[in-house]
Amino acid sequence: MQLTQFVHRSLRASPDAVMTIFDGRLRTCRESVDRMSRLAGGFQTLGLRTGDRVAILASNSDYYHEALLACWWFGAVASPVNSRWSTAEITYALEDSGSTVLLVDENFASVGSTLREACPGLTTVVYCGSGPVRDRMLDYERVIAEATPVDDLRVGGDTLALLLYTGGTTGVPKGVMISHQALMTSALGTLAAGSVAVSNGTNLAINPLFHIAGIVGWLAQSLMGGTQVFMPNFSPRTFLEAVDRHRPTTVGLVPTMLQMLVDYEDSTTYDLSSVRILRYGASPISPTLLERVMQMFPNSSFVQGYGMTETAHISMLSPADHLEGGDLLRSAGRVLPHCEVKIVDPTGAELPPGEVGEIVTFGSHVMLGYWNKPKETAEVLRDGWMHTGDAGYLDARGYLFIVDRIKDMIVTGGENVYSTEVENALAQHESVASCAVIGLPDTQWGERVHAVVVLRHGFDADADELRAHVKTLIAGYKSPRTFQFVDALPLSAAGKILKRDLRCNAT
The missing domain is CATH 3.30.300.30 (ANL, C-terminal domain)
Structure with a gap:
């Protein structure tokens, strides 16, 4: 499996369908594929080769979409950077990953020169934002215009595709190595469980693409065809306007965003009837909030996903589970079909249903390891099982309940x-x-x-x-x-x- 498979399928099936929408700019599938193949050629002209890392420090946009796919087109590793980090944290990630090319948009161009000076290995900064190109940066559009399109190398399997750095909230950030197979397995397994994307639908991509939830949501809809509408940031007003204008069938939010939406005074003035699937995660939702959100999105089914950067989604609370309600709303749903989960005690022995222990998972969705950190990798990957650090239990029906982070x-x-x-x-x-x-x-x-x-x-x-x-x-x-x-x-x-x-x- 390789992450560019859906591009070829979409190009054959609907070349003139709109693939991306951003800031009033619409691009068809044919246009998008031409641009990403040229961008891949431009990257190669800059000296990048298979396995090299390309960092992206930007808000969600059609450029982000193109850059991810261009990297995978010729076998490079995309390394999205958390845009909320400090300059010191970003510098660490760029240095640790060995990224030689960095893409920045207008929101982060001001730190581009600082990062270039702080990271000797960073040879090129490409400006992919609006307005004039910043000093000592290459113009993204010019790189594409002057490049010759290249063929997809169709790199896949266990080849490294994505390097995502985890929080850095409790020490030095760790680069999570995610292969083509792992990301595709997660997206396909989530789709197999149903109710996460609509065939040829429209996904409103608001979860940041430097986060695994944003990437899996984007990829799941891409595999089903259709359109991606990119939102660079969230506010209740801009979100509601985007739903009213673009009529998305699928949106992904976190409970804190949902709380802001239901508390927004003018929410009833917008037409939200197009939304058929509302995905949420990061934390469970309270029954009170869920009831208010269901009233706000009357045509939508609700899906909660549980996972982590190292595993992507491993369980899902389905629309039927949400309708059943009760104690199920406290659960993270059932284990997805692409992975295996068990609960173990500190010795690694499996615990019976109802007993609290550490959640561990096994399957092709699990990361390859932490970049340049064999000791930390060995601590969490034992005999192929990823130890999540979350405490939880499985009930008699196979529903997974998260009770806490073990350290919390x-x-x-x-x-x-x-x-x-x-x-x-x-x-x-x-x-x-x-x-x-x-x-x-x-x-x-x-x-x-x-x-x-x-x-x-x-x-x-x-x-x-x-x-x-x-x-x-x-x-x-x-x-x-x-x-x-x-x-x-x-x-x-x-x-x-x-x-x-x-x-x-x-x-």
Whole structure:
């Protein structure tokens, strides 16, 4: 399997169909393929060869789409860079990956010169944004115009295709090596489970393409044909306008975005009826929020995906599961058909249904390893099984429940408390818009359960009320001893709550 397969299929089936839309610019499949084949030729003219790394520091756009495919067209490795990182973190990723070519758009052109100076191996910066070309950068459009198109080398299988750097929130970032086969397996396995893309539909690509969820969502729709509409950033207004204008059939969001949408005052003025599939991930959704979102998108089915950069999606909560509701809404769904999952104890022994342990997964979807980090690779890849670091359990029906990151488990008074269980209880209070639970040092209890809460606009609740509410749902010792009320929770680019930041700023 190679990641350019869908390009050839689309070119044969519908060469004049619109493949990409960005900022009012429409390109057909035929135009897109010509541009990506020329860009691949341009990369080769710049001295790039099979296996070389090309870094991309940009917002979602049709250029991003072309650059990814151009890399795979001639066997290079695409290395999307987290656009929310500091210059120091970006510099580390460029140096560690050995990237010699960097693509930047207008949002990141100002750091291009800084990165060139900081990274001796970075020989070329290509400007792929709007407006005039920046100093000492090559013009993306000129590279394409002056290049000769090259044939697809059809590199695939276990060849490295993608190098994605993980957070860097708990130390030095690690480059996750993802092969053609792994990414294709993840996308095809997700499609086989159903309800993640519409044949020849339109995907609104809002999840960033430097994140595995954004890439898998983009690839899944690409494999089914149709159109990609790229959004460079999210706000409730721009998202709603894009849905109203472009009529997408599929969108992918995170619960924090969904919360902003349902709280947006003018949401009822937009036509959202085209959306047939709404994918979400990064965290479970509260029943209250899900009910409000279902009312907002009445024609849509809902799908939740669980996974990580190293594995892409490994389980999915289907539309039927969402309609069944109840406890299933707390689960991450059933294991997808392309992978195997089991729950193990610290010795590696498999645990029976209902018992909490570490989630591990095996299959062709698993990463090749961490770039230049054999020790870290060996720690998580054991006999082919990827150890996720997530604690969870499988129930008797095969549904996977995530209870916490193992490192985030709270031990208070000798009892284990999983933060997600407390968060789920808190989220059921009508005044709670979002929340996060962490453990803080405590002289009496070792750790105390601490909740950070964002209240819904126009609602009010104090610590005593929320504490009493939690105690009606779970054991009293799990109820937060302390509360902190904030206007917003710190989020990663993938929409995950940054609990490290919460611990640093806890009061």
